[in-house]
Each structure stands twice: as structure tokens, then as C-alpha cells.
Amino acid sequence: MIVKEIRLKNFRNVKEAKVSFAPGVNVLYGDNAEGKTNLLEAVYFAAIGKSFRGQHLSEVVSFDETEASLSLDFIGGGREQNIYFRLFGNRMRTVEKNKVHMTRMSELMGAFRAVLFCPEHLSLIKEGPSERRQYLDIAISSAEPLYLASLQRYNRVLKQRNALLKTAEEEPQNFAATIDVWSAQLAKEAAYIARSRHRYLTRAAVHVQNCFADMTEDREKPTLTYMGPAGRDADYEDLAAVEAYCLEKLTTRHEREIAAGATLYGVHKDDIEVLLNGKEARLYGSQGQQRSLALAFKLAEGEVCREDCGEYPVFLLDDVLSELDGGRRRYLIEKIGDKQVILTTCEEDGFTSPRRILVKGGTYTPQDG
Numbered sequence: 001m002i003v004k005e006i007r008l009k010n011f012r013n014v015k016e017a018k019v020s021f022a023p024g025v026n027v028l029y030g031d032n033a034e035g036k037t038n039l040l041e042a043v044y045f046a047a048i049g050k051s052f053r054g055q056h057l058s059e060v061v062s063f064d065e066t067e068a069s070l071s072l073d074f075i076g077g078g079r080e081q082n083i084y085f086r087l088f089g090n091r092m093r094t095v096e097k098n099k100v101h102m103t104r105m106s107e108l109m110g111a112f113r114a115v116l117f118c119p120e121h122l123s124l125i126k127e128g129p130s131e132r133r134q135y136l137d138i139a140i141s142s143a144e145p146l147y148l149a150s151l152q153r154y155n156r157v158l159k160q161r162n163a164l165l166k167t168a169e170e171e172p173q174n175f176a177a178t179i180d181v182w183s184a185q186l187a188k189e190a191a192y193i194a195r196s197r198h199r200y201l202t203r204a205a206v207h208v209q210n211c212f213a214d215m216t217e218d219r220e221k222p223t224l225t226y227m228g229p230a231g232r233d234a235d236y237e238d239l240a241a242v243e244a245y246c247l248e249k250l251t252t253r254h255e256r257e258i259a260a261g262a263t264l265y266g267v268h269k270d271d272i273e274v275l276l277n278g279k280e281a282r283l284y285g286s287q288g289q290q291r292s293l294a295l296a297f298k299l300a301e302g303e304v305c306r307e308d309c310g311e312y313p314v315f316l317l318d319d320v321l322s323e324l325d326g327g328r329r330r331y332l333i334e335k336i337g338d339k340q341v342i343l344t345t346c347e348e349d350g351f352t353s354p355r356r357i358l359v360k361g362g363t364y365t366p367q368d369g
Helices: 036-048 119-123 129-141 145-166 172-216 239-251 255-261 287-309 326-336
Strands: 004-013 014-020 025-029 066-076 080-088 093-098 114-117 222-227 272-276 316-319 339-346 355-362 364-365
Touching: 004 036, 014 036, 014 339, 014 364, 025 036, 036 066, 036 114, 036 316, 036 339, 114 287, 119 287, 129 172, 129 272, 145 172, 145 255, 172 222, 172 239, 172 287, 172 326, 222 316, 222 364, 272 287, 287 326
Parallel strands: 025 339, 025 355, 114 316, 316 339
Antiparallel strands: 004 014, 004 066, 066 080, 080 093, 222 272, 355 364
16 A cells, blocks of 8 residues: 555644655654654544544544544555544544545444554563554454454443443342343453454464564564463354353352452453463563564564555654664665655664655654655
8 A cells, every 4th residue: 555645724733734655764853752653643543533642532522622624635446545533522523434434433444454563562471461452453353344343342341341340249130131132242352352252363373473583683582372262272253152251250250240340251351372482571681672673563463564565554654763673673674675664763864765755843844855
């Protein structure tokens, strides 16, 4: 995929801008807090329909403004396409794909694909399970719209079930009358989500191992295992069996869940076990090894995307090169240098014939030639 142009109005500190990109490496450079990450955020917004920097839609609308807009022209599937967002400060938005109004975000997922790599992702291995679940959710949703819809249903049911558990002692009759209904719905969605996560990780693990072998000259071997709701050795292709297992957990341990005031079983507890030469990388891996693994995870995301849609995504690197040592920096540029890359940096120099754009005060000035 290739981003051709993005147009922004009242997006973060960008009052109005039109920025064109070239195939290959595009460098956004300038001082901190000038708007480099804002532009990267806008491009990624078109891919996932939300900001990677905050939970609230209103945060991307410029201060003292009531609405913002974002329009992205790109080439995907061999043709020119457009994604348009109109964003309002009250969390409302309108979305169009090729001038056709979208009623659900799941209709947009997969139209434009990008892989984001930022300094926070370097903690993918050493941080908690939620970071790795988020990695899976974003990667899978871009290729499988039904997954996003299932995940949204799961989260809605989980919220309702947790509320019921919190009031179970004060309202025992209501709890007894409805808990099994919520549990059955949760188990059904959990089985589908677990199967999708297991399938994706099985594919991504091959690319992670290949990337890591390249980086370490075959000296170290990572092993990735999906730690889903039915355990590490379950057959996640058997939806009925996984659903039955989850339902049994959700219907036979009410006392423990009531005491906790929350649902204790399900895919919201999933994790990825990452071993390096048989040892848990999160605990025993060096910082360099953990960062190499995180880098391999993001490169694997791009490879699986290519397998799914026949073309590479756009790679977005937000000040990540400064966080990598020389060897990993060279490896990353070598692996993605022939694809479209948009990266941010405070340094102008150090790149071979890139498209350079000076960023200052929310304005973007090409410096080519």
C-alpha cells in the first residue's frame, strides 16, 4: 500500500495541512512537540479508526475547536482510494470510504493497512499481558472484520456481566435470573476470538523466528505459545469444545467472581508466552534481546498483512530509531527500506535519499532537492 496524500484540519496542533508522500522512505524531522507524531497519528487513525495515543476521540480535535477532519488518499488493491473522517469533540464521527458512508467501523477495517512501531512497543515483551493482547487485536482486526465485531460484542457483554457480579449480593434474584445468559454469550464470543488469536499467532511465530534468526545469526530461537482461555494445549479450531470449556468456568465459580467483583475467566485474560532458548524472555531476556523480539513482532505483523492482502502495509516509525542500537537500526531499515515508510526523527541526516519534510508548529514543508 502507498499513501499519496493526507489532508488535515483542526487535528491536534495542525490547523490545516496537505502533505504528500513518496514511495520509499519519508522522513518527518524537526524539534519535539512540533507535530511529527500528530501526522503519524493521523495516518494510523485512517487504518484503525482511532488514536493510538489516547482513549477519547475528542482529544484529537484542536483546542477551542468543535470538529476536525482527516482525508487520506492511498493506493491499495491496485487502485486509488480515499478514507475520510469528520471528527467531533463530543465523540461523534462520520466516516466515508471512497465517498460511501460507513455505518460501522468494522466496514472500514482492512481498507487501508499500516504497521505502527513506536518506543512504547519496545516494551511489548517485558510488560504485562494487556500489551500483547492489544498487539493481537489490532493485527487481526485489520484482516478480519468479523473479529473486530466479535471483540466489540465480547467487551459489551463483559461489561454487563461485571456489573452484575458487583451487585450480586445486593440483588441476588436479578443475578440468578440473568448470569447464565451473559455467561453463555461471553463463552460463545470467547471461542471465536480465541481461535482467531491462535491462528494469527501460529502464522506470526514463523516470521518472528525468521527475523530473530537473521538478527542473531541463528544463535537464539524464540518460541511463541498462545495462552488462551482453554489452556496452552487446547484445540482452538474446535469452537464447540472451547465454548463448552469457557462456559463451564463461567458457570461453576460464581462465589470467587462475586468476591472479586469481576469476570475472572475469558479471553480478556489471554497472553502470549514468549520463550527465548527455552527461558521466559520477559524475565530472563536482556533489554537488547527483548527489543529485538519486539522488533521481530512488528516486522511479522507486516509479513502476515502481506500474506493476507497481497501487498505490504505502510510502515510508520515514531522516533523508534533513536531507541535502537546501531545493529538493530540497520536491520530495521534493511528489512523495510524497499517499502513505503513514514518515520519521525529529530535528526535530518542519516538516511539515504529519503523524502524529507521539515515539521514546525504544525506545518509541513518538503525539503526535497
